[in-house]
Amino acid sequence: MQTAEIFAAIKTKFPDAIVEENTTNRDPYLKLKPEAILLVCRFLRTDPRLLMDYLACLSGCDYGTSHPLAVVYHVESIRFKHTVVLRVDLPRDHPVIESVTLLWRGANWHEREAFDLYGIEFSGHPNLKRILCAEDWVGFPLRKDYQYPTEYHGIPCPLTVHTLPDKDKQRH
Numbered sequence: 001m002q003t004a005e006i007f008a009a010i011k012t013k014f015p016d017a018i019v020e021e022n023t024t025n026r027d028p029y030l031k032l033k034p035e036a037i038l039l040v041c042r043f044l045r046t047d048p049r050l051l052m053d054y055l056a057c058l059s060g061c062d063y064g065t066s067h068p069l070a071v072v073y074h075v076e077s078i079r080f081k082h083t084v085v086l087r088v089d090l091p092r093d094h095p096v097i098e099s100v101t102l103l104w105r106g107a108n109w110h111e112r113e114a115f116d117l118y119g120i121e122f123s124g125h126p127n128l129k130r131i132l133c134a135e136d137w138v139g140f141p142l143r144k145d146y147q148y149p150t151e152y153h154g155i156p157c158p159l160t161v162h163t164l165p166d167k168d169k170q171r172h
Contacts (some may be wrong), residue, residue: 001082003028006050010084014040019089029072029085037073037088038098044075044084045103052077052084055104060114065145069095069118090120099125117142 004023007030011018017036022029032040044052057074068089076083088097099122101107111122112131119140122128130137139146149157 001049001080003082003084006044006082006084009047009049010040010043013043027074027085029087031087031089034088034090034097037071037086038100038103040086041073041075041100041103050077050082051079052082053104054078055100055106055110056083058100058107058110058114060118060120060142062118062142062144065092068092069120069143071097071114071120073100095120096123097121098123099128101125116140119143 007021007028010030011021014032014036017032017040018030019033020031022031044050052075054076055073056076057072059072061070061072063070069092071088071090073086073088074083075086090097095118097120099107099111101111101122102124108126109131111120111125112128114120115122115125115128116130116132117140129135133141134152137152138149141148151157
């Protein structure tokens with residue numbers, strides 16, 4: 001099934017869930033309302049025409065401090081060899097979305113990484129805790145507005161953006 005056909009199936013079943021359809025990207029995507037993600041993903045997984053049984057990637061994204069945070073889902077059908085990309089925008093001050101771990105077990109680590117590095121909470125996640133940063137780490141390092149620490153538990157952190165050489169002074 002082609003991307004346009006998958007988009008049409010989603011739009012037919014969930015007409016009020018679609019915020020935007022982007023077909024100009026290298027990976028075309030549907031932007032959904034946050035409250036629709038679990039319903040749409042369940043449909044993708046269980047509809048006999050789609051059978052999207054593999055979550056290839058789930059990524060947290062920060063497109064800049066004047067934009068919302070986002071979660072991007074790359075979902076595939078191993079049997080039918082078709083794919084779809086979904087995107088959900090979330091408010092920066094309280095980014096919360098339902099977990100898809102009940103549909104794809106591999107989402108467990110992806111969601112934990114997005115939580116750890118962007119502060120995106122996945123309600124219903126079975127074990128939502130930091131996966132890369134220390135449990136007591138303050139902040140979310142991949143956010144554009146993150147303030148890098150100068151020390152951690154008394155240990156200096158000299159290689160932060162505050163001490164890196166200016167790009168203009170580096171050799172090209």
